[in-house]
Amino acid sequence: MFDISDNVKKVNLINRRLFIIAAAKILVFVGLSTRLYFLQVKDKKKYLTLSDKNRIREWKLPPVRGEFKDYFGRTIAGNNEVYQLHLVPEQVEDFRHIALRLKKILNLSDREFKKILKKKKEIKPWETIVVSDNLSWEQFSRVNSYLYELVGVKSVLSISRIYPYKENFTHVLGYVSQANENDIFENEDIKKKFVPGLRVGKTGLEKSFENELMGDNDIQRFEVNAYGKKINQIEFKKGSKGKDIDLTLDTEIQKYCNELLKDRAGSICVMDIYNGDILAMQSSPSFDPNLFLFGINQDDWQLIRNNPLKPLVNKTISGRYSPGSTIKPIVALSALENKIINTKFTVKCEGKKEMYGQTYHCWKKKGHGFVNLRNAMKQSCDTYFYEIARRLGVDKLSETAKKFGLGEKVFKDLFNNEKSGLVPNTIWKKNALGRGWLLGETMITGIGQGYIQTTPIQLCLMTAQIANGGYKIYPRLTLEDQNNFPDKYTPLFNNPNNIKIIQDSIYSSTNEVMGTSYSSRINDLKYRFAGKTGTAQVKKITEQERELDLKTSEIPYEQRDHALYVAYGPVKSPRYAISIIIEHGGSGGSVAAPIAKKLFKLVIDRHKDRENAQRQKYLNI
């Protein structure tokens, strides 16, 4: 059956075929080795990076925010330790039971309770649920006494913003609250440093200085598994706290301003007339910014939002008011500068004046008789200013007004809610309203009515620049702000004498008999100040109303005049300027000027402390 020769043939055949296969095998194994070489030796770096990217994940923690200090180094927006309550579902045996216990212990509302249950469904079991991000002391101690039976629950120390002076700095500083999509979209830095629970400035300086204040995140580097669970911490990189920002504000004065504005809508600001330091700027009514830190509750929010006195508006920089008679120094100065009048120029005031088919009233029905500049300013004679404004023309007037800072943002881009107001001229009206300027409009502009609109901070700056002898200054809120603009301290006048004339006339308005704020004067030379009243109409007064001559209290609130007062002091060597506006307060002389009297006492008393503090700062360096 077996054939030897065939067997040999068969063996040879099989072996031949085997060698072909064996050669192929060697080739394939060499191929595999090459592949391994390329993966493991040549491209090792690439794959090692990819592997680290897989296994290492970074967690950012919220950075510690920089603080705001007042001029004397007092913290006016600081950081506070708060206790948060964390819950890790994975470590909890019966989640619902624990959640119910917490609800009872912390007195959580049904909504908060449901939020916790919902959150649990959204996250991985090893992630953390923040049950409360600000435990009250009472809640904290209660939870702590139960903590031994609440497995998976822990209280964690965290840092949060605090505003120790509550409503006193609300509008200047603004407030912080949880970052939302908009904040992330607008600010690249927030986007980079964002972590859930990050609080960012929403308004005011908190928003303006967001990038300086924010600081750097702490970074935790963890090794994680494929499901994202942290296995162990590899690295902890401490971030740095945000920059502290020193402000020019004086807490004492700021607090006093708030007190003076109590129960009223209005604004006060106080400015150094030489370096432009803002000592205080308060808008009233205010609210407690601490309410916003952990999300404001609906009741508080509605209360603030629906308040007719508009606490959310920073009236100092966003409130637009007719300046009323407070514009008169500028009108007079403009007329002097343009040589329309001199000090001897007189106008006869008969209480009203018919012109261009209109009747222009002076506030004093009987009229002031013959008045020169000094007397007109002292008594705030409207007729005199109608006349000089008419002679001056609105374009020249607006030029001077703009020079002194009206009609443009005082803080430039610092605040996103500052308004520039409006200083009208003929070109403006043509462009904006498409109609020609009427001479009558020039006349009412001369007494600060009509189109002209100013913010309290602009009026303060205007007054400061008159008080310092007519030199350009730049107001500032932070000590770091050197405001070294090329035109700083450049004269805003042609003739320095004209400024002196205006200063003297303002002085007379407060310190001489018949002056509109004479009753609010301070005789003590140390505190003596000079100021100009203003009473801005919010609506045109009809002849009928003029006949009735109603008292302020008899007019509906929204129709009452705004009371204004701008002043500077002490007169022997001026240093500070103020502007006061009480919305719908009545007349400037009776409502706003008395506030200035109280305020100047404090402002001037604080001057020594301020100088000492400044000296101390130099010594510290």
Added chain:
Amino acid sequence: MRTDFSQKVSFFQKLRDYDYTLLMSILTLGVISVFAMYSTDGGKILFHTKSHFVKFSIFFPMMIILSFINIKYWHAGSYFFYLIVLGLLVWVALYGVQASGSKRWINLYFLNLQPSELMKVGVILCLAKYFHRIRTDRTNHFSTILISLTIVIVPTILVITQPDLGTSILISLSGLIILWLSGLRIKYFVYSFILFLISLPFAISFLKPYQKLRILTFIDPDRDPLGSGYQIIQSKIAVGSGGLMGKGFLKGTQSYLDFLPEKHTDFIFTLFSEEFGFVGSMFLLVLYSIIIYRIIVTGLISRSFFSRLFCFGFAFAIFLYVTINMSMVLGLLPIVGSPLPIMSYGGSSLLATMIGFSIVLSAKINHNQNIS
């Protein structure tokens, strides 16, 4: 006719002729595999480590015992073995245990037996016996081709329908290699290869959606890096990040942080490669080469065609398993379930491989045995 001119081989002589190199290589591989399993369990002795250790401890001595069975009895029982396994495959198709969408297992209480793994050896055994008797001038006869192809195709189809594409490919390729070795005309291989290429587009349309996805993923793993491309991307990252020396035993981050899927079975090489680097991978590849070489050597010195064909066929099968598994985890082939011999977790695969080795070892001892 001469019947049996081999003299009786004494036990002492058997021990002297025993292939200790092969034995030691297998043992080394077994030890490595237990440690690798220990690593997949995260450095603890857990289920996989224990189970694999127990299986290897049983199957390795079993292999030695079986290797003392004379090769002629293996020859005699070949068809029987094949038919038993074929029967099991039919049984599986009817009453098999279903898991993750396929019916592959028979529940034997101590072990879930996967007959398709045994068929990988069975088909080689059967064809080696069949061609043992075929004269060279009859090799290319129609009836020979028909019978031998039937032996290959029947189990292949049974396995394909489980469905288990990877194993069926291995079974058919293991069978075809015997046809090749026996001298089937090369042009048939060329023709059928061309035919295969032409029919490929049609074949693809018959594939299950998940199988198509695997092919697409192979072509471009980044098309779905978190879905179907995930395994291959993570496997490449693991191997690549191992570098020259590896990350160290139990320090393969890809594996212990669970980025690596199926690390006990198909991706065991990836784990090993991550922890022991290029050096370790090459060591493993050399170890497999030694095993393959020893099997071929046994084949070359074997007197009977049965031994010769079986050894060459089995050597090729081992080569095939290693190549397909490694190519798969290195991103050179689409993902088809295919274990790495001895290393991968899985009792049936280990059992089949060990049976194969015991036949080879037996062939070595009895290389002078003539089989009528």
